[in-house]
Amino acid sequence: MSIETWLAFLLACWIISLSPGAGAIASMSSGLNYGFLRGYWTALGLQFGLLLQIAVVAAGVGALLATSELAFRLIKWFGVGYLLFLAWRQWRAAPVDMHAASLTRPVGRPLSLVMRGFLINASNPKAVVFMLAVLPQFLDLSRPLLGQYLLIAITMVVVDLIVMAGYTGLAARVLGLLRSPRQQRLLNRTFAGLFAGAAGLLACVRRAAN
Structure with missing residues (x-):
């Protein structure tokens, strides 16, 4: 991976990670309930789930892309379409009550919070599909x-x-x-623009020559 490609990926990581989702909601929920030092255990658990998702993608995608230009293009344009779908959904997202966003009340023990974060990411099939569409590029x-x-x-x-x-x-x-409906709508539409921008960047990516 060249330094230019890595810098582009680093930018994509910031855009993707900053976009509010299940992991962000879990982290905010833990922060609300336990403060930063205790709540951050949930973020550590999210990373174990993230590593599992990357391993799943790495195990099966590399060989396919190495032998098929068509597969590369199909995955690429699927990724563009998926990012645009996320932009559309984020634009239309309604304001939510952050206190009620968590599905389960977190247990205060660090190990329980780590496991909770892991399960949130590991059990999210949409995240695996997203990585399948984006990482190989x-x-x-x-x-x-x-x-x-x-x-x-x-x-x-x-x-x-x-x-x-x-x-x-x-x-x-x-x-x-950040709890007023107006502020939440502005935040949602800001992230919708970031998703659309990421789709534009992905549409310009080309398959590396063998």
Whole structure:
């Protein structure tokens, strides 16, 4: 993976991780209930689920993309369509009560919070589909794939840990400032624009030559 490709992937990681989803809601819920230091255990659990998703994608996609230009294009345009769908859904998202966003009340013990975060990510099939559509676009098929997937995993985990720290701290301290319907609509539409921008970037990506 070239430095230019990695920088593009790093930018994509920030856009994806900043977009509010189940992981962000779980982190905010833990921050609201237990404060930053205790609530951050949920973010650590999310990363174990993220690593599992990356491993699932890495186990089956590399060989297919290495031998099929058609498969690369199909996955690429599926990824573009999926990102545009997320943009549309985010634009139309209604304001929510953040206190009621969590499906289950978290247990205060660190191990329980880690397991809760892991299960949220590991049991999310949409996240696996998203990675299947996006991650292969950043691979250089002329180089060994294992090292590239390790770099991808480290980059995603580090960025997500930073972002989830922000969400957890935000919930623990100043989430009340973002609860009005107008503010939530503005936030949703901002992220809709980020999804659409990511779709445009992905549409420009080309398969690396062997």
